[in-house]
Amino acid sequence: MSSRPEHVDPLRVIIITEDDPLYVIRFFEEFFPTIPETIEVIGITVSEAFHEPIMKTAWRMLRFYGPVDFTRLCARYAMVKLRGRSIERLASDVGIELFRTPSVNDAAYLDQLRSLEPDVIMSVAAPEIFRADLLAVPALGCVNIHSGRLPAYRGMMPTFWQLLAGESHATVTVHEMVEQLDMGRILATLEFPLMERDRLDRVINGTKKAGAGLMLDVLEQIRTDSTQPRELDLSESGYHSFPRPGDVRAFRRRGHRML
Numbered sequence: 001m002s003s004r005p006e007h008v009d010p011l012r013v014i015i016i017t018e019d020d021p022l023y024v025i026r027f028f029e030e031f032f033p034t035i036p037e038t039i040e041v042i043g044i045t046v047s048e049a050f051h052e053p054i055m056k057t058a059w060r061m062l063r064f065y066g067p068v069d070f071t072r073l074c075a076r077y078a079m080v081k082l083r084g085r086s087i088e089r090l091a092s093d094v095g096i097e098l099f100r101t102p103s104v105n106d107a108a109y110l111d112q113l114r115s116l117e118p119d120v121i122m123s124v125a126a127p128e129i130f131r132a133d134l135l136a137v138p139a140l141g142c143v144n145i146h147s148g149r150l151p152a153y154r155g156m157m158p159t160f161w162q163l164l165a166g167e168s169h170a171t172v173t174v175h176e177m178v179e180q181l182d183m184g185r186i187l188a189t190l191e192f193p194l195m196e197r198d199r200l201d202r203v204i205n206g207t208k209k210a211g212a213g214l215m216l217d218v219l220e221q222i223r224t225d226s227t228q229p230r231e232l233d234l235s236e237s238g239y240h241s242f243p244r245p246g247d248v249r250a251f252r253r254r255g256h257r258m259l
Helices: 024-034 054-083 087-093 107-116 158-164 200-223 245-253
Strands: 011-018 039-047 120-124 142-146 169-176 186-193
Touching (some): 024 120, 039 087, 054 245, 142 200
Antiparallel strands (some): 169 186
């Protein structure tokens, strides 16, 4: 990540995230109201969650949550939609401009971002891998927030895997982004306590909310050129894909619940 001396101009930030009105939105409910004057969010892109047909996503969630919790989750989703609650709406309410694109790696979208001259691109559950051209757009690099200890819990659903592994806490990590997924240098972490018998719902909500403050701290450190990046310990490297039904059964046997 490049460096620059502190000056009076605010740090210019573009956000790339996914359309999740149940969990990812918790991050922004905390983040948007607490943005200081030293940080200027100049735009946001809210992409579809899995970049797949809705029925495929529904089947994925049904297998993950099971019929009872899936039905409860659908009811929550319907209520949120009826209230018009969304990340886009939150952003609009605080005057942040929305930029739409079929892919964050699309050439026309990249040209649009370059014209904005951002200092930082901030990824919050962005559903696409950032390719080299996108990573090169911001002057000071791209940063991502990940709800797992890196590099041990690279990949998808890190809160689930940390609970399944019996960790005493989930590690929320802000790191630099590179072409290889979740392999950039660590900029900051915090520990979110886990219970012996816990709920995935509680942990996801809690880590999203706690992560908002951590990200703001990191952005301020970038602005003042005071970050202290830490290289990953590759001896602990691991990668987790989306949990399968057998993983969920093992999760429940530990005494954990989904919702």
